[in-house]
Every structure is written in structure tokens, then in C-alpha cells.
Amino acid sequence: MSFEANSMPRRGFTDRILRRGPLEAIATTIIAVGVVMLMQPFFLTLYSWSFATTLFGTVMFMIVSKVRE
Template sequence: MSLDANSSIAHRGLADHMLRRGPLEAVATTIIAAGVVMLMQPFSLTLYSWSFATTLFGTVMFTIVSKVRE
């Protein structure tokens, strides 16, 4: 049984491509920005009520994603 040099390289699927730091940090930053916009808008009390939870979720997500592989 011979080993080919290219056989050890795994083909990266869509999930492997999406579970990288760059795209996930962008999503987390967008969630944080949405939470801040929800906090500052004067139109909907429901959006204002959920703004802290949204910002907190984005912040926790960003903290966790910063530990994901490059």
C-alpha cells in the first residue's frame, strides 16, 4: 500500500469553509451592530427590549469565534 502525497489533504466542504474565523467574526460583528441599532432606535419597544440580549449574544459569539482556527 503506497501513500500518495495528495491523499492526506482532505477536501474541504462548505461547512469547513464557513466555520472559519473570518466569516464568523463578520457575522458576530453584524449581530453586535444590529443590537446597538436596536438599542438606539425610537420606534419599537420590542426591538429596544431585545437589544441587550442581541448585543450580548453577538459579544459572546465573537469571544468564542476568536478561539476558532484561522
């Protein structure tokens, strides 16, 4: 009786990425970038896009929290 060393089913790239952990990390990073954009005093364009960026990250986090573990 022979056992293969790699008998576990392989997961594709999308199965590894489309999970709650990595997507929550991305959403949290987007929220943090939006807050940094809000607090920086140098570029008006970054400041003006900060609310939209933070809002996008928050909505993404809320959606991702419903994704499978």
C-alpha cells in the same frame, strides 16, 4: 506526467463557513444590529431585545476568536 487543474484538496461547505473570518463578520454584524436596535425610537420590542442581541453577539465573538484560522 499529467497534472490535474484541480489538484488542491476540496473543502466542504462547513470547512469554508466554520472559519474565523466569516464567523467574526457574523458576530460583528449581530453586535451592530443590537446597537441599532438600542438606538431606534420606534419599537419597544426591538429596544427590549437589544441588550440580549448585543450580549449574544459579544459572546459569539469571544468564542469565535478561539476558532482556527
